[in-house]
Amino acid sequence: MEKLKNLLKNENGNVLVLVSLAFTGLIALTGLVIDGGQLYMTKSHLQKTANAAVLSGAQELTNTEAKVTSVVDEILTRHNETGAKERLDISMNHRVGIELKKPVPLFFSSIFGVESVDVRVTAGARLGAMGRGTGAAPLGIDESISLEYGKIYELKVDQSGIEAGTNFGILALAGTGARTYKDTLLNGYQQELKVGDIVETQTGNVAGPTREAVDVLVNTCSSPLARDCPRALLVVVYKPHKHEQNQLKQVEVRGFAYFYLTERMRHNDSTVKGMFIKRADSGFEDLIAADRGAYSIRLTE
Structure with a gap:
């Protein structure tokens, strides 16, 4: 009878350990989901911002480089990402490219000393001779x-x-x-x-x-x-x-x-x-269209 009581006590202790481990794993998983979700949402927002910036900036590639920069900065301001601009490449009458970087604070990973992660995105848009349009x-x-x-x-x-x-x-x-x-x-x-x-x-x-x-x-x-x-x-x-x-x-x-x-x-x-x-x-590019200064815009990355 004494041996049976000791066995039951040992099993209760094992269950407590297992529950503790499961609870710890659940917390870790929840933390990873929160951190991963934050990183995903930030990257998605940055990518949309970068795409909008280069598409709008490309409209001014036949104007001046200063105008391209101004339009890109205006789009970044509208999306509250003025400080995210890491690099802006402009090739007049051809292409505009941008790289955005934003540090994202982490919740769970900070326990292990990782306070934040830099999220980076790139986008580019170029001109092509218009071959279809209204x-x-x-x-x-x-x-x-x-x-x-x-x-x-x-x-x-x-x-x-x-x-x-x-x-x-x-x-x-x-x-x-x-x-x-x-x-x-x-x-x-x-x-x-x-x-x-x-x-x-x-x-x-x-x-x-x-x-x-x-x-x-x-x-x-x-x-x-x-x-x-x-x-x-x-x-x-x-x-x-x-x-x-x-x-x-x-x-x-x-x-x-x-x-x-x-x-x-x-x-x-x-x-x-x-x-x-x-x-x-607006319009669509056609590689065989005659280039007479009417251009459409397309994302390249």
Whole structure:
């Protein structure tokens, strides 16, 4: 009987040890979950911040390096991560990259002398020639033109279609007719255009509707560097496709360019005056698209 009592006492002691070990393991596991969760959430937040910073900064890669830096810093401030910037690499007209670092205080690991861990993330975004996009104006330029950015060009809008051999022309993106043309010039073509699409040229004299639309557009913003500026028109870069009686009836989309309207059209004026600019905006890259200064942005890491 005495031996049985001693055995039961020993088993009670074993259970107490096992419970203590299990409780210690549970605390350790809970601590690891808390620390791991904190590290995961911090890294996720930093990565989203880094992605937003380079995507926004890349919009200014055709502007100035100072503007890229300013936009990146603005995004970091909005996400309360101003002090996290470890490195910023800018290659104008090409790419922007960033590295963020943030120390994360630990709960459980601090028991073992590990007070914090540095979380690091990187992100990059680059420009690519736009090959698909929406919002195009019903104006086009021949892909054979080698553009001089900042130079004033005059696009004629008084011809019936596009005469063979000319460098500029008006397009019937949303259909024919002066009213449709004017609406498309004001608001852009709302369907997607892409490299390889065949579009019709616009026939008839549209100088009047062009003048009315240009008068509205030139008052929308005052600088070609302004974001979302309606007077910076996305125009089609085309390749002649179908000729008929010395008229170019159809063109093939080869890429896109941005044409900034510099002034109103005078009474009875038959040309649109403006300059071609480099600009990064929404759209999609195509490796075979003609590079005429219209760029889309994509994350690279």
